[in-house]
Amino acid sequence: MGENNHRRRELSEGEIRARALESLLREKGVLRGEVVDEIIDIYTNDIGPLNGARAIAKAWTDPAFKSRLLENATKAVAELGISGMEGENLVAVENTDEVHHVIVCTLCSCYPWPVLGLPPRWYKDTPYRARVVREPRAVLREFGTVIPDDRDITVLDSNAEVRYFVIPQRPKGSEHMSDEELAALVTRDSMVGVTVLPDIEPKAATR
Secondary structure, three states, X not given: OHHHHHHHHOOOXXXXXXXXXXXXXXXXXXXXXXXXXXXXXXXXXXXXXXXXXXXXXXXXXXXXXXXXXXXXXXXXHHOXXXXXXXXXXXXXXXXXXXXXXXXXXXXXXXXXXXXXXXOOXXXXXXXXXXXXXXXXXXXXXXXXXXXXXXXXXXXXXXOOOOEEEEEOOOOOOOOOOOHHHHHHHOOHHHHXXXXXXXXXXXXXXXX
């Protein structure tokens, strides 16, 4: 009983509602388990992060929009038609040559759903939540991300009141790309801050 109560306290309001709806639909025979899993995977990895990617691409190409995004992310993304539950108070932070940001929720799994979709499983797991605060460089290395020693790492703790997301550094070599092409470069993990975006390799000259 105590263990069940502990798990329930770790769920956000949105997660509790989603699980209740899923249980109801399964009981009614409307959804099969594999269908639910497929939908969750799509929204976690594909559809969800596309909203954030659009906002990042616009921030890279429109300095005025980036200023508004950093000042009030909730209002700025609303300009792009992005809003919804778990996004009432979004805060965007920018990665630079001086500082690298990474987000976590140490209490449960608070996450900026409107811009990043559903949180990945590792984001909700206790090891990530505990370790990234204590040893961020080691955790990032496990994602294949090596941050130079002269660059600060700031870990931001999302909660029920504030949900953070990261504006990753724009890849070198992407200067002539359209917003749509830029958005395709942005990944969910780069907006959480556990990865960085690779530079664009110059195309080989044709003969």
